[in-house]
Amino acid sequence: MELIKEIAVLESGRSAWQAMEQMINSGIQDAFFVMDVGEIVRRHHEWKLKLPSVEPFYAVKCNDSPMVLEVLNALGTGFDCASEGECAKVLAMGADPSRIIFANTVKPASHINFVAKAGVATLTFDNEEELYKIQALYPSAKLVIRIRCDASSAQCVLGMKFGVEVEDAFPLLETARALGLDVVGVSFHVGSGCSDPPVFQRAIQAARGLFDAAKRIGFEFTLLDIGGGFPGNKDSSLDNIADVVNSALKEFFPVGCGVRVIAEPGRFYVASAYTLATLIHSKRRVKNKDGTNSFMYYINDGIYGSFNCLKYDHAVVKPIPLKRSKANKEPAIGTIWGPTCDGEDQVTGPLMLPEMEIGDWFVFENMGAYTLPISCGFNGMPVPEVNAFADEKTLLELKNITTLNKKNDL
Template sequence: MIVEEERIRVLEGDWTPLSVAREIAADGVQEDPFYVMDVGEVVARYHQWRELMPRVEPFYAVKCNDDKLLVTTLAALGTGFDCASKAEIELVTSIGVRPERIIFANPAKMASHIKYAARMGVDVMTFDSETELMKIKQLMPHAQLVIRIRCDAASAQCPLGIKFGCDPVTEAPRLLKVAAVLGLEVIGVSFHVGSGASETAVYLRAIQYSRALFTLAASVGHSRMSLLDIGGGFPGGLHTSIQEVAVVINSALETYFGGSNVRVIAEPGRYFAAAAYTLAALVHAKRELPAKEESEPHTMYFINDGVYGSFNCVLYDHQQVVAQPLMPTSEKPQPCSVWGPTCDGLDCVLPTASLPPLRAGNWLAFRDMGAYTLPVASPFNGFPLPRVRAVIDRQLWLSLKNMWPLTESHFVVGSRMTGPQSPPASPPLTPPPQTEHAGVFVECALK
């Protein structure tokens, strides 16, 4: 049975994620933070990707946001998936994704995860060291290997080369030879310029390196070089675009892989996830600090989500979050700071901000909150994780509903969005007799 609050709401007319959040908050019983997930944003970004980079197949990076509805939607659209663990492979295959649409893109894999991938038929996987080659030789000698090289963007939100990727000039040639000696098959090259990269020319450099390694690999016995994985790094905010980077990538592919049958894939994460999720958080307390000699009065606002929850992205993903009052106001902004609900002094969402005066019971909205937030959040100090309220436009729903592995019971057409969002309480050791309302404690199949 599916809980009413966790169904996907089918909406008509003019609406936005903010207007949906206002409707939920206006219910009056809502106290916990919640997300509004706009399925249409995901679909629009998929079509934009295919239009701007028709040769590059998107393989969604599951680690960015493993919300099952997001993953299911992308699977229905036809994307592949970049999985980094057994659990991510389990998630993706559980919704019917074929193993050929998965790349096990973790260059340092646990043995049990390699064995699981072998059982599930996920044969394509990355490596960047001799140790990994020895492990794969022992556990999965039939694997189709992709060597991951390092080519870092000049600036990135989260650099990855410090952890993964062999040097394309000094290390990669030797590893290709070692793989050949071990009788392992290398079929391609991958790289990742860094998550949230701000340099576009880096893709040209990385594709140049890849072309050279394709030629070298063939000369040492890897005769089936057929896959280029250009990784991630693509922007995902509402006001960002991949048009500029698409021009660079398309040109580089034409120059170095034009006329070839090489399959090109990428691993976008935040591109699909970030803008689709809007977070609403309640101001539950405030504290006025008096003016000091050289400073204005300052207000501390305490909200019901923080850096141990959704705003872990501030610490770990280096995001610059922006707060705005959920309800429009014409009052003048004043100096303030925004704090999370826990008793930890480090739980600060925004150390400096400028917001109109708020009261306890007002709501703040945060856009672009779908990337590297939900998967990392924890209920530290006993504060619940936000729940996701998914919405979709009726016309889009009619065109997609037969593609999803979902039934009519997963959707509600029209009617008001209401709370509360609190997750079901943990059952007591001795369950009480069921009542006619027991169904509300059943988790939705999507979560």
């Protein structure tokens, strides 16, 4: 893994947070990320412990940083790709095509042609028109029908755009059969950032029913893809969803039944691994009608940069004041604004904050999911750089895995 050379080693007993503070104290002025590589590795171990029968296929769209992909490739995850570009990026790292699912149910013809040539065999679908397209371009593909089963509460709802209604799935399978296509399984996605764990039981049960129905027309399904929706913030837990999934799989797809189970976690792996540090470059005092003051703080990142997650991922961010000035003033109402000339470029607020000064910093945790891939340079504002850190134990584990993988390839 060549990118391992770009990971800075944390001194014994030091954390990525302390490394961030050291960078701030060095006089840096630009907003920047700190990436804790060890957090991604720890998340992988947690997944394997709590969902041992479910293979993770990382959702590349969540954070397609080469560092993230290289680390996950070394750890042996699969990859959920949604475009030719994502497939190409993963394949360029040396990932085997069998470790990729092209999990976009509506694909441009050029993308289908690309994966056909590259040997990426597993593709999802949810409509009849897509079947005719695949039959014409890639008739030997291994297809997975995506059904709709929405969580009652999710950060991002996907069912309005993707997934065939369960009652309409069987006729779609009949069409696939008539076209001579090979459907190998069922997938679903309950919604990104799911907060309704029981939905997984309902979706897995519905998938079981479709497995049985498909058998009646000659299909022998061997793959179940339970999608994404797994939490990733530092204060979240995988336990509730894992309990529901494990129980449902035991009931409907027990070990030894011949069905491979995969999932598409994204934010679970990367959300908590990234921390963003932003500098207050300007400050504006506002006189309230009651005679008190409130403050507008302008930082060097905003909704066209890392905070695009506020609009596109429905994220809620929490500023952590990191003061460099010695002022000790009373808390006051404050709002935090991005650096562009767009009046909508507001990060958060109004909320009570200690009065900050120009040159102080706000730090934001849990910034690894659906942030950097969507950033742009509107108004000529730079996208924050990422500084990767890991302790010696993590680096040694990655080096050992990489060495073992190279030996196995000989």
